[in-house]
Amino acid sequence: xxxxxxxxxVPLVEADGGVISSTRIRQLVREGHVVQAxxxxxxxxxxxxxxxxxxxxxREIGYPTANLGYDAKATVPRDGIYAGWLTVDTYRxxxxxxxxxxxxxxxxxxxxxxxxxxxxxxxxxxxxxxxxARIEFGFRLRDTVAFASLDQLLTQMRIDVDExxxxxx
Numbered sequence: 001x002x003x004x005x006x007x008x009x010v011p012l013v014e015a016d017g018g019v020i021s022s023t024r025i026r027q028l029v030r031e032g033h034v035v036q037a038x039x040x041x042x043x044x045x046x047x048x049x050x051x052x053x054x055x056x057x058x059r060e061i062g063y064p065t066a067n068l069g070y071d072a073k074a075t076v077p078r079d080g081i082y083a084g085w086l087t088v089d090t091y092r093x094x095x096x097x098x099x100x101x102x103x104x105x106x107x108x109x110x111x112x113x114x115x116x117x118x119x120x121x122x123x124x125x126x127x128x129x130x131x132x133a134r135i136e137f138g139f140r141l142r143d144t145v146a147f148a149s150l151d152q153l154l155t156q157m158r159i160d161v162d163e164x165x166x167x168x169x
Contacts, residue, residue: 015039015040016036020040024040025037025040025041025045026075028040029045029075029076029077029137030075030076030077030078031078032077032078032080032140033140034077034082034084034137034138034139034140035138035139035140038137038138043136044084044085044136044137044138045075045077045136045137046134046135046136046137047068047070047074047076047116047134047135048070048132048133048134048135049068049069049070049071049074049132049133050068050069050130050131050132050133051066051067051068051069051088051128051129051130051131051132051133052067052068052069052129053067053129054067054115054117055102058117058119061150061153061154061157062154063096063119063157063161064119064126065098065117065118065119066086066088066117066118066119066120066126066128066133066135067115067116067117068116068117068118068133068135070116076099076114076116077099077137077140078099078140079099079100079101079114079143079144080099080100080140080141080142080143080144081096081097081098081099081140081141081142081143081144081160082096082097082098082099082137082138082139082140082141082164083095083096083097083138083139083141083163083164083167083168084097084118084135084136084137084138084139084164084168085134085135085136085138085168086118086120086133086134086135086136087133087134087135087136088128088131088132088133088134089131093120093121093122093123094120094121094122094164094165094168094169095118095119095120095121095135095164095168096118096119096121096141096157096160096161096164097116097117097118097119097135097137097164098115098116098117098118098119098144099114099115099116099144100114100115100144101113101114101115101144102115102144116135118133118135119161121161121164121165121168122165138167138168139164139167139168141160141163141164142160
């Protein structure tokens with residue numbers, strides 16, 4: 001038996017001086033331009049993976065995060081702090097997201113790999129280890145930097161969380 005079908009050629013779409021393609025979108029994400037990538041994707045860029053154990057430093061300083069174990073082939077945004085959303089099962093929370101190597105806490109014996117972790121804003125007592133999670137990147141807030149003191153880091157984290165809350169409402 002034969003199945004017949006028709007094909008239709010569709011012209012490439014251009015925007016902002018170039019063709020919209022998966023290659024261009026991946027490049028935008030890698031450069032941290034998540035708002036423009038979202039416009040081209042028609043949804044926020046996202047990473048999906050299992051919530052894994054991290055160094056538990058966020059918990060110690062009052063900002064427990066869900067560390068995402070993501071696929072090595074995934075397109076990860078440039079190191080920085082982002083506002084977005086964390087979804088586990090049917091729950092979707094506003095989130096402040098960190099992508100990077102945590103320069104404020106250097107790793108003994110070398111550099112750690114890029115970590116993607118999300119703080120679910122205003123949520124206490126979440127136990128998400130082993131759960132599948134989705135992190136959506138809505139807005140880039142700033143670069144990742146090492147602070148001179150823990151107090152300076154905590155002050156900036158409060159600012160970041162307030163801005164993430166505002167942007168993701």
